[in-house]
Amino acid sequence: MNIGEVATASGVSAKMVRYYEHVGLIAPAPRTEAGYRVYGQREMHLLQFIRRARDFGLPMERIKQLVALWGDDNRASRDVKRLALQHVAELRSKVAELNAMANTLKELADQCHGDSRPDCPILRDLSGNEHRVTQVPKTGRGFRDRLAG
Amino acid sequence: MNIGEVATASGVSAKMVRYYEHVGLIAPAPRTEAGYRVYGQREMHLLQFIRRARDFGLPMERIKQLVALWGDDNRASRDVKRLALQHVAELRSKVAELNAMANTLKELADQCHGDSRPDCPILRDLSGNEHRVTQVPKTGRGFRDRLAG
DNA sequence: GATGGGGCTTCCCACCATGGGAAGGTCAAG
DNA sequence: CTTGACCTTCCCATGGTGGGAAGCCCCATC
Structure with a gap:
């Protein structure tokens, strides 16, 4: 298979296939005389x-470890299970965090008239009212960064 | 206040203060004769x-809108409420998505022996078994992208 | 008055995963 | 042989953030 065929078949773009090779996630593909990459089943x-693991939201670092286990016939399922459960725990904690954010914001919105008057508790809260309804992480970075790990 | 002072006081790094000015999120600060930025209360x-809105996970685009409303004494609380509820809905849908991922992965992990044998249903499933336990989005991009989008 | 240190300025670089696109080589069908 | 689709490498952009260099500025201390 050429890179385009393996891209279509796997659902990973050709760009990303080259990138994965570049960063060492997959081994360098053998080449034809003309320099074309060649792939097998x-x-x-x-x-x-890899694509499925990405769909699961697994960070690249963890995917690297899984890829190593995937190619290792002598792997212990213990190791795979550990990585999976680790990711489950992280997902659960992110879920809790996002839920807390949503709840706080929802409560604030419920207290907002939502009419043409300018007064709004949402803006008041964002402007520095410390009486938070729900705990929100105090780190300087937003949750997206932590999600992106 | 100098940029360093306002950075400390607001919890936003000086780098980010300049960045926010650069991208038009805040107005260009007046300068001293020497070119130093000057800030007030x-x-x-x-x-x-802005920092609080980031902590809430609000995307920059939405923060821009909120900042505009924040500085507008004639704003309608309706507009603020709409933006907040919009974000609540998005957070809730992300929560559901992450939960589905966590559940699927957890079920797979539960079926894994977790011992020294190499056989593991997690790797089998990731390798292309289509009998998914729980629905996982089929888009080619991971959830992080959608979260960050 | 000179000197030193810390703060300010701008500008460039890096991250990560991904896409866009240009310039140039290759292959297969007509 | 031509044409068009595909391949190659290389560079650039994203977005939010930090790191760092080069150079200017201000204040305090000697």
């Missing part, structure tokens, strides 16, 4: 595997 | 406001 499956 | 509060 195994590489196609590996790329599908 | 109002700017400090605005920066606190």
Whole structure:
């Protein structure tokens, strides 16, 4: 398979296939005389595997570890399970955090008239009222950064 | 206040204060003869406001709108409420999505022996078994992108 | 008055995963 | 042989943030 074929078959763009090779996530593909990358079924499956792991929201670092286990016939399922459960725990904690944000914001919105008057408790709260309804993380960085890890 | 002072007082780094000015989120600060930026209480509060909105996970685009409303004495609370509820809805849908991922991964992990044997349903599933336990989005991009979008 | 240190300025670089696009080589179908 | 689709490498942009360099400025201390 050419890179375009393996891209279509695996659902990973050709750009990303080259990128994954570049950063060492997948082994350098053998080349034809003209320099074209050549892939087989195994590489196609590996790329599908990576794409699914991405869909699960797994960070690249963890995917690297899983890829290593994937290619290792002597792996222990313990290691795989550990990585998976670690990610489950992180997802759960992010869920809790986002829920807290949503709840706080919802409560504030409920207290807002929502009419043509300018007075609004949402802006008052954002402007520095310390009587928070729900705990919001105090770190300087937004949750997206922590999600992106 | 100098930029360093307003940074400390607001909890936004000096770098980010310049960045916010650069991208038009805050108005260009007046300068001393030597070119130093000068800030007052109002700017400090605005920066606190922005930082809090970031802590809430609000995307920059929405923060821009809120900042405009914040500085507008004639604003309608309706507009603020609409933006807040919009963000609540998005947070809730992200929560649901992350929960689905966590559930699927958890179920797979539960089916994994977790011992020294190599066989593991997690890797089998990631490798292309289509009998998904829980719906996972089929888009090619991971959830982080959608979250950040 | 000179000197030193810390703060300010601008500008460039890096991150990460991804896409866009240009310039140039290759392959296959007509 | 031509044409068009595909491949190659290389550079650039994103967005929010930090790091750092080069150079200017201000204040305090000697």
